[in-house]
Amino acid sequence: MTAIAAKGLTKRYGDLTAVDALDLTVAAGEFVGVLGPNGAGKTTLLEMLEGLRKPDAGEVSVLGEPAWPRNRALQPRIGVQLQASAFFERLTAREQIHTFAALYRAPGSAADEWLERVGLVAKADTRVEDLSGGQAQRLSIACALVHDPELVFLDEPTAALDPQARRNLWDLLADINDSGRTVVLTTHHMDEAETLCDRVAIVDHGRLLQHDTPAALVAAHAGGGNLEDVFLALTGREYRA
Amino acid sequence: MRAFAHTPFGALSIAILRGFVRDRAALFFAVVFPLMFLVLFGALLSNQDQSEIDMITVGDVPLLEDLPADAREAFETTFEVEESDDLDAALAEVRDGDADVVVEQKGDTLVAHYTQTEQVKAAITQSTLKAYVDGANIAASGQPARFGFAAERVEDESLTTIQFFTPGLLGWAIATSAALGAAATLQGWRQTKLLRRLQLAPVSTGTVVGARVAVTIAIALGQTAIFLGLGAATLGLKLTGSWWMSIPLVVVGTLCFMAIGLLAGAIAKSTEGAVNMANFFVLPMAFLSGSFFPLDATPPWLQRVSDVLPLKHLNEGMLDVLVRGQGPSAALVPLTILAAFAVVVTLLAARLFRWDTA
Ligand SMILES: Nc1ncnc2c1ncn2[C@@H]1O[C@H](COP(=O)(O)OP(=O)(O)OP(=O)(O)O)[C@@H](O)[C@H]1O
Ligand SMILES: [Mg+2]
Numbered sequence: 001m002t003a004i005a006a007k008g009l010t011k012r013y014g015d016l017t018a019v020d021a022l023d024l025t026v027a028a029g030e031f032v033g034v035l036g037p038n039g040a041g042k043t044t045l046l047e048m049l050e051g052l053r054k055p056d057a058g059e060v061s062v063l064g065e066p067a068w069p070r071n072r073a074l075q076p077r078i079g080v081q082l083q084a085s086a087f088f089e090r091l092t093a094r095e096q097i098h099t100f101a102a103l104y105r106a107p108g109s110a111a112d113e114w115l116e117r118v119g120l121v122a123k124a125d126t127r128v129e130d131l132s133g134g135q136a137q138r139l140s141i142a143c144a145l146v147h148d149p150e151l152v153f154l155d156e157p158t159a160a161l162d163p164q165a166r167r168n169l170w171d172l173l174a175d176i177n178d179s180g181r182t183v184v185l186t187t188h189h190m191d192e193a194e195t196l197c198d199r200v201a202i203v204d205h206g207r208l209l210q211h212d213t214p215a216a217l218v219a220a221h222a223g224g225g226n227l228e229d230v231f232l233a234l235t236g237r238e239y240r241a
Numbered sequence: 242m243r244a245f246a247h248t249p250f251g252a253l254s255i256a257i258l259r260g261f262v263r264d265r266a267a268l269f270f271a272v273v274f275p276l277m278f279l280v281l282f283g284a285l286l287s288n289q290d291q292s293e294i295d296m297i298t299v300g301d302v303p304l305l306e307d308l309p310a311d312a313r314e315a316f317e318t319t320f321e322v323e324e325s326d327d328l329d330a331a332l333a334e335v336r337d338g339d340a341d342v343v344v345e346q347k348g349d350t351l352v353a354h355y356t357q358t359e360q361v362k363a364a365i366t367q368s369t370l371k372a373y374v375d376g377a378n379i380a381a382s383g384q385p386a387r388f389g390f391a392a393e394r395v396e397d398e399s400l401t402t403i404q405f406f407t408p409g410l411l412g413w414a415i416a417t418s419a420a421l422g423a424a425a426t427l428q429g430w431r432q433t434k435l436l437r438r439l440q441l442a443p444v445s446t447g448t449v450v451g452a453r454v455a456v457t458i459a460i461a462l463g464q465t466a467i468f469l470g471l472g473a474a475t476l477g478l479k480l481t482g483s484w485w486m487s488i489p490l491v492v493v494g495t496l497c498f499m500a501i502g503l504l505a506g507a508i509a510k511s512t513e514g515a516v517n518m519a520n521f522f523v524l525p526m527a528f529l530s531g532s533f534f535p536l537d538a539t540p541p542w543l544q545r546v547s548d549v550l551p552l553k554h555l556n557e558g559m560l561d562v563l564v565r566g567q568g569p570s571a572a573l574v575p576l577t578i579l580a581a582f583a584v585v586v587t588l589l590a591a592r593l594f595r596w597d598t599a
Contacts, residue, residue: 052437075443086438088256089429090263095256102252103442127263 001028001064003151003182004049008058011044011206018044020206021058026184028150031177033193034186035231036203037240042186043083045203046153049184050080063151076104079149083156085140087128093139094124097146104147114142117172119165133160141169145176152176154185158192170196190228200227204235249444253452261422261460270421272464275414276471278533282406283476293321294362295340297331302346304377312373319369342366360535361402403476405535408487408559411468413532415461415491416498416523416552422457423502424515432512436596454499461495462488469563481566487559490572493579494555498523500586501551507593526552551582 004026011019019041026032034042047053049060051067051074060067065074087096094115101111115121118138123131131139137160144152157173158166166189173196177183187193193200194214202210202217210217214227221230245251261267298305308316323340325331332354334340341362343354353370355363430436439449465487472478502519509515527533529546530553536544547553558575561567 050441052441070440072443072445075441078441080438080441082434082438084434086434088260088435089433090260091256095259098246099252099256100442102247103249103439103444105247105249105443108247 002026003028003030004060004062004184006049006058006060009045009048009055009060010057011041011048011053012056017206019048019055022203022206022208024201024208024211026182028182029177029180031173031183031196031198032185033197033200034184034203035188035190035193035200036186037235039240040203040235041206042203043155044206046155046184046186050078050153051075052080076147077150079144079147079152081140081144081152081154081157085128085136087136087140090127090129092125092127093120093131093135096128096139097143100143101146106147110146110148114146118142119168134162134165137161138165138169149181151182152184154183156186156188158187158189166192190226190231194227202231202234209234249442250448250452250455253444253449254456257426257453257456258459261456267418267422267425271414271418271460272467275410275417275464276468279403279406279410279468279472279476282410283403294319294342294366295323296320296366297323297325297334297340297343299325299328299331299343299345302344302351304346304351304373305344308373309376312376316369316373319365344370357538360537403472403478404564405560407468407472407476407478408563409530409532409556411465412494412530412552412556412559413523413527414464414468415494416501416527416555417520418460418464419457419495419498420502420505420519420523421516422460423453423499424506424509424519425502425512426453427503427506428509428512428515431506431596440596454496457499458492458495461491465491478564480563483562483567483569483571486562486569486572489576490555490558490562490579493576493583494551497551497555497579497583497586500583500590503590504586504593507590507595523552526550529553531556551579554578 002025004024006022006024009019009022009024010017022041022045024045034045036042044053048055049062049067051060051062051070054068062071062074063077065071067074088099091099094111097111097115098108101108115124118141120135120138120142123135126135128136128139137157141154141157144154154173158169161169170192173183173185177196185196197214199211199213200217201208210230212220217230218225218227221233223229223233246255305316328343328345331340331343335343335354335356338356341355345352345354351370351374353366355366357363427436430439469478469480469484469487473480501522502515505518505522506515509518529543530536530550531547532552536547536553554575558572558579561571561575562569565571
């Protein structure tokens with residue numbers, strides 16, 4: 001079964017084509033990492049898959065249903081962590097996740113459980129404004145997972161995390177994936193992609209350059225080395241605007 | 242309560258309400274600030290009420306000279322009387338504000354000359370003198386008085402400054418917190434991407450908007466309860482019969498000012514910008530709608546301008562039902578006007594609305 005099938009997906013912002021006729025399929029239960037330099041179009045791609053943005057062209061079906069126009073039946077089955085932490089103002093970490101649990105009609109016990117799984121029990125009564133960047137990010141991930149979704153989109157979930165939290169999150173995501181959930185994440189950490197992902201999609205200038213297992217990509221690379229070498233060979237070493 | 246907190250609507254409402262009560266600045270401007278004005282106005286202007294009214298009697302005024310003893314006493318505490326023979330000079334004094342009223346008696350008719358600029362004093366004078374005339378009429382009929390007449394100055398009490406300012410300041414408080422709250426929430430949620438995140442949750446736009454509206458109305462009713470409760474308990478506010486009609490007025494007024502806030506939130510590009518714009522709409526409107534001073538004394542053109550401002554209609558409706566003793570139906574016209582404003586402005590805001598900053 002396919003979890004995601006995107007065909008000819010295109011999004012333009014004025015003159016800039018952020019995502020350019022991109023095809024992507026993700027099988028159910030797969031763990032896929034989307035890699036690409038800054039501005040490659042990863043967030044835009046994810047937002048179209050989530051049903052948050054209307055594609056200018058192309059089609060997406062998610063869990064067998066069209067993602068656009070926003071699909072009410074689909075929403076409870078998807079979990080989303082946006083690149084920017086989106087919180088209710090002046091709520092504590094616990095109130096925050098309980099509110100999200102209620103929005104998804106998940107039990108309060110799940111909210112407390114997830115607070116524990118992301119290591120925020122000690123910060124449960126801290127307001128979201130007073131959390132550190134990494135703590136806020138963990139809370140945001142917990143809010144994405146609290147309703148036990150079949151398909152999870154995480155946009156740079158480990159960007160602000162310390163090594164401890166990063167490794168714990170790896171375990172957590174691997175657990176979720178082992179229990180049959182499909183995970184799609186973006187990351188700039190090649191080691192993370194190599195460790196976690198069944199397949200990686202390398203994107204640049206809105207186009208899909210490669211979509212294969214990390215091992216296959218490394219094996220096919222003439223110069224040998226690791227995934228990072230493959231990535232740099234594909235996308236070059238220039239800074240991105 | 243627990244069950245309510247676990248529904249999407251309930252959870253959202255509680256989250257919004259918590260966000261509000263934990264926002265010191267919002268709380269201050271919604272409740273404390275207007276109350277400060279109320280206390281200040283009450284203290285500043287109540288002295289003026291108690292000051293005696295300067296009355297000049299021209300020629301003989303037997304009606305006032307032959308007052309019964311108890312009425313005489315009340316008369317002397319109310320008026321500072323000066324006698325004169327020159328009507329024109331006395332009228333000039335009133336015009337210049339050196340005296341408040343000139344009284345003369347033409348045959349059996351008591352004539353009072355006063356200016357409209359001193360609303361309260363004019364009303365007291367008018368009602369007191371009228372009461373004396375009524376009393377004299379009864380006496381002249383030769384019948385033993387069947388009904389007792391106690392010279393309690395009802396008019397005076399219904400026109401004390403606190404009576405006048407409570408409805409107007411309350412209207413301003415409600416308008417400010419509804420408009421600013423809506424503007425800040427819309428912009429704040431858009432800035433933090435919460436609005437986008439909520440789009441992905443299985444809740445309808447109606448639920449999100451409904452929760453925000455419900456909380457704003459609850460806050461407005463809370464403001465009303467605090468204002469009227471505190472006013473009645475400590476400032477001598479007396480509510481008249483159909484005060485309960487202020488509840489629908491507050492509800493519909495809140496919808497109207499929320500719509501104005503949404504409009505500001507839809508146009509502005511930042512939270513501060515939205516709040517400033519909402520203030521820019523509401524504060525001048527409060528001045529022109531009689532929240533801070535009575536409109537009756539303003540030039541007619543200004544009163545016509547104020548007719549197109551929704552806050553004026555909220556204030557008028559509130560004055561009518563809270564302190565002027567009008568029946569419930571007095572609120573119907575303001576209610577209709579406010580509802581029409583709410584619908585038009587909401588449609589406008591909806592047209593300009595964008596889900597995110599880009
Ligand atoms: N709302 C927008 N309006 C205009 N341009 C945009 C908008 N969002 C993104 N872009 C542009 O589209 C391109 C792709 O952006 P996107 O956020 O998808 O990149 P990304 O791959 O997620 O980058 P990063 O690794 O930095 O998160 C960028 O050049 C960006 O400037
Ligand atoms: Mg991104």
